[in-house]
Amino acid sequence: MTTTTTTDQEGLRSRLPEPTAFGPDLLTIAGGMNKAIRNGAIPQTTIGLVQLRAGQIVGSSYHTIHKTGNLRKAGETEERITAVASWRDAPYYTDAERVALELVEAVLTPNPGGERVPDELFARASAHYDETALWTLTLVIGQICFFVPVALIAKPIPGTAPGKNYSK
Numbered sequence: 517m518t519t520t521t522t523t524d525q526e527g528l529r530s531r532l533p534e535p536t537a538f539g540p541d542l543l544t545i546a547g548g549m550n551k552a553i554r555n556g557a558i559p560q561t562t563i564g565l566v567q568l569r570a571g572q573i574v575g576s577s578y579h580t581i582h583k584t585g586n587l588r589k590a591g592e593t594e595e596r597i598t599a600v601a602s603w604r605d606a607p608y609y610t611d612a613e614r615v616a617l618e619l620v621e622a623v624l625t626p627n628p629g630g631e632r633v634p635d636e637l638f639a640r641a642s643a644h645y646d647e648t649a650l651w652t653l654t655l656v657i658g659q660i661c662f663f664v665p666v667a668l669i670a671k672p673i674p675g676t677a678p679g680k681n682y683s684k
Contacts, residue, residue, distance in 0.1 A: 532670040534682040549659045557652040558645065561592060562613055566620045566653070568600050570660040571667075573624045578667040578681070579660065581674040612644035620657050 536542050553563060564587045571579025587597050599606035603617045619641055622633045645653060666672070672681040 528673045530670055530672050530682045532682070535666065535670065545662075549655065549662065553652055553656045553659055555648070555652055557649040558616070558656070560590060561587070562616050562653075563656050564590065564592070565596070565600055565603075565609075565613060566616050566656050567660045568597070569603070569617050570620050570624060570657065570664070572601055573621065574664050574668065576664060576667040577674045578672050579664070585675070615641045615644050616653055619653060620660075623657050624661075 554560070564583055568580060568583035568587065571583055584597055593608070595606075596608045599608050600617070603609055603614065609617070615637075618637060619633065622637055625632070641650060641653070670682070673683070674681075
């Protein structure tokens with residue numbers, strides 16, 4: 517049985533209702549993940565850029581709109597936000613941000629020729645991030661990957677406030 521309902525926002529609707537009614541522990545998990553990645557080991561800007569790129573790679577309008585909005589609220593420039601999709605030749609990123617973007621692409625993109633995260637990429641990442649920061653970056657990628665199926669299957673309404681992004 518399909519539980520699709522409409523919303524008042526321009527006829528947009530999610531495929532499923534808000535998930536915490538079906539998994540009350542999701543709020544605890546999400547809170548724990550947020551706390552883990554906001555430990556100060558890597559800049560919040562890097563977190564936002566990495567998660568925006570992940571949303572782009574998996575084709576999630578919900579994530580790209582949400583992460584873009586967060587980056588704007590944090591004062592990021594339009595050039596840096598827009599160029600995430602083509603970061604490799606964009607002049608706007610630090611070397612540490614570039615390796616973080618490369619890591620998220622490596623994790624989320626198949627590599628028919630070998631490992632997704634080869635030793636050489638890990639070595640470059642280690643040159644910019646200590647072990648705590650590398651674990652944090654790993655969890656940043658893991659956090660967005662946790663929510664990718666939610667966005668792609670349930671299809672919450674892009675651009676709406678948390679708690680209002682699902683059909684009732």
